[in-house]
Amino acid sequence: MTVNDQDPYSVNNTDQDPEETAEWQESLDALVADKGHQRGREIMLSLLKRSKDLHLGVPMVPTTDYINTIAPENEPAFPGDEELERQYRRWIRWNAAITVHRAQRPGIAVGGHISTYASSASLYEVGHNWFFRGQDHPSGGDQIFYQGHASPGMYARAFLEGRLTEQHLDGFRQEKSRAPYGLSSYPHPRLMPEFWQFPTVSMGLGPINAIWQAQNNKYLTNRGIIDRSDSRVWAFLGDGEMDEVESRGALQWAANEKLDNLTFVINCNLQRLDGPVRGNGKIIQELESFFRGAGWNVIKVIWGREWDDLLARDNGALVKLMNETPDGDYQTYKAEDGAYVRENFFARDPEALKLVEGYTDEQIWNLKRGGHDYRKVYAAFKAAVEHEGQPTVILAKTIKGYGLGKSFEGRNATHQMKKLTLDNLKQFRDELRIPITDAQLEENPYLPPYYHPGEDDPAIQYLQER
The missing domain is CATH 1.10.1220 (Arc Repressor Mutant)
Known part of the structure; x- marks a missing residue:
């Protein structure tokens, strides 16, 4: 034979x-x-x-259907006040975008990235509110490798917490000229030792160093040096970043070492610096196959709760469409509207179209991606920390530029867009329900105000407690 x-x-x-x-x-x-x-x-x-x-x-x-790994009936109850968390998440998203926008004022124009944090805000906030432990925790705390281009979101959160001021936010990417208030472009402990723990730029540094950190924690525990058995390493990464050789080079080793204290959260917004990650392919399916082949536990978070009823009534036609649709089409859908999605996605199969025959175009448009749904993300994070024997990767589908309006969402150029027009600002303000007037925005469109409701606001107090 x-x-x-x-x-x-x-x-x-x-x-x-x-x-x-x-x-x-x-x-x-x-x-x-x-x-x-x-x-x-x-x-x-x-x-x-x-x-x-x-x-x-x-x-x-190697790959499963293009749907969530965790079925709705298996999701744990969300433990927090979802409305309060959504409220201050809006404030963080506003301040993160305005931090970058104000850094483009005449005479400064230092660049930055608006769209990355807009796509990943829910991923970070579920982690901050319910999973990450600080260094004062008995375990010694968790180690977080933040995606480099999302740094404005971390600064914006620290502003609401009272750790940073408006002067700091206005010093974004201006460490020298606005010292001591300057903020580094990306996570960097040498430049900001009191703020950042690990450097994650250039791309690829985060994933490979997160693996070594998780292995080091196991080593310290197993040899009785320091007990890090209850400490977890989280790495937040981009789907385009996963093409770096450092991003994939040690995955097999992490599985061989059974690093179940390690979780990768990959923000799959389908876009890299200069366009689609896999326009004619499916990056989530590719990564699922790659990680599963390397021995990792894989959790996909693709669709928000609005899809649950459709999938429950589906006879296989909708899932077939989801499996067959390439990333380039999904990106196009989010740059259009609900009517376009009805005609160019659902209408490709009569059975799938029947599922939404009672839906308005607005309802179709509001069928969210899983990475923007607190419940879906919480379920994935909880499953990851409870899994034993393997490292876990969470593949969360999001929209680059989420909530920033038609000029940003899903556009190929969105990664390179650094500022908002006056109309963009007004639309973004309305989307996030920020209590800032037209007059305040029109006074100086280069310097729209940051927003902080005050320390006594219930949402701020909730944030501080979390």
């Missing part, structure tokens, strides 16, 4: 009992004919899982 003969995919594979095999195939045919493709798929996936338990050596399925 040759090696190829042992390959289960080979046409030359030996069958010891062809008649019995034919009976099993006929059973599957009958099941699909009677109960449909979806039920047939469920049975086959169940059998594949069982074959793994029995160590049969059957090749695994």
Whole structure:
């Protein structure tokens, strides 16, 4: 027998009992004919899982359907006040964007990135509110590797917390000229030792160093030097960043070391510095296959709660559409409107179109991505920290420039856009319900005001408690 003969995919594979095999195939045919493709798929996936338990050596399925890993019925209850958290998240998003915008005023124009944090705000806030532990925790605290281009969001949060002032925010990317109030462009402990713990730029530094940090924590614990058994390492990364050789180079080693104290959160907004990450492909599916092949636990957070009812009523047509649609189309949908999504996504299959026949165009437009849904993100984070024996990667689908308006959301140029027009500012303010007047914005469009409701505001007090 040759090696190829042992390959289960080979046409030359030996069958010891062809008649019995034919009976099993006929059973599957009958099941699909009677109960449909979806039920047939469920049975086959169940059998594949069982074959793994029995160590049969059957090749695994590297990718799953383009839906959430955690089903709605398996989601834990969200423990917090979602409305209060949403309220101050809006303030953080406003101040983060305004920090970058004000840094483009005449005579300064130091650059920055508005759209990255806009896409990942919910990911960070679920972590800050419910999972990250500070250095005063008995475990020694968690180590967080923040995505470099999202730094304005961390500064904006620190402003609401009272750790930074408006002077600091106006010193973004101006460490020397506005010392001692300057803020570094990206996370950098040498430049801001009291603020940042790890450098994460250039791209690729975060993931590989997070792996070494997680391994070091295991080493210290296993040798009785320092007990870091309850400490977790989190790395927030971009989907485009995952093309860096440092981003993928040590994944197998992390799995071999069973670094279950490590979680990667990849912000899959489908865009890199200069355009789509995989316009004609599907980066989430690619990363799922890559990480699963390397031995990681994979959790996908693709669709928000608004999709739950549609998927519950689906007979397989909607999931088929989701599986077949390339990233470039998904990006285009979020640069258009609900009517466009109806005609160019749902209408590609009559059964899928029936699912939304009672939906308005606005309801279709409000079908959110999973990375913007607190409940979905919380469920994924909780599953990650409870998983044992493997590192975990969370693949969260988001929209680059989320909430910044039509000029930003899903646009190929959004990563390079540094400032907002007066109309952009007004639309963004309205979207986030920021109590700033037209007159305040029109007074000097280069310097729109930051927003802080005051220390006594219930949402600020809630933030401080968390």
